[in-house]
Amino acid sequence: xxxxxxxxxxxxxxxxxxxxxxxxxxxxxxxxxxxxxxxxxxxxxxxxxxxxxxxxxxxxxxxxxxxxxxxxxxxxxxxxxxxxxxxxxxxxxxxxxxxxxxxxxxxxxxxxxxxxx
Numbered sequence: 001x002x003x004x005x006x007x008x009x010x011x012x013x014x015x016x017x018x019x020x021x022x023x024x025x026x027x028x029x030x031x032x033x034x035x036x037x038x039x040x041x042x043x044x045x046x047x048x049x050x051x052x053x054x055x056x057x058x059x060x061x062x063x064x065x066x067x068x069x070x071x072x073x074x075x076x077x078x079x080x081x082x083x084x085x086x087x088x089x090x091x092x093x094x095x096x097x098x099x100x101x102x103x104x105x106x107x108x109x110x111x112x113x114x115x116x117x
Contacts, residue, residue: 006044007055013064014042021070025104026079027096029072037074044068045110047083066113069106085115 009017018040023030031040045067046053057064071079078092084107088099100108 005052007052007058009042009054009064009068013068017042017065017068018070020065020106021104024072024075025069025107026071026075026093026098028102028104029074031070031072037072039073040070041073041076042068043071043076043079045084045107046114047079047081049081066106067110069104083115084111 025043029038032038044053053067054064056062057067075098078090079087082090085100087093093099100111
């Protein structure tokens with residue numbers, strides 16, 4: 001599977017997402033500068049390497065804030081390119097009680113739209 005370049009959301013969209021996501025959308029850690037694991041990072045909820053979800057959403061006039069969130073560096077690093085449902089089964093998530101029932105609504109809505117069969 002060929003990896004495509006991922007489009008970065010505009011600064012206006014990132015501001016909107018940052019206003020919504022005050023803590024990590026997965027583990028709910030409060031963001032803190034200077035603590036690498038608690039640093040806020042941009043999270044593309046899409047895990048597919050062959051789909052530039054942000055670029056497609058922008059081209060289609062869709063709301064990018066539905067597929068991009070803010071999470072802590074530790075969660076972003078742990079997830080890498082795994083699907084959300086597969087990532088929830090990893091020791092990282094099970095040890096931190098990260099699952100469909102505990103994540104933020106934006107993550108649940110993404111899973112419902114793109115990962116549940």
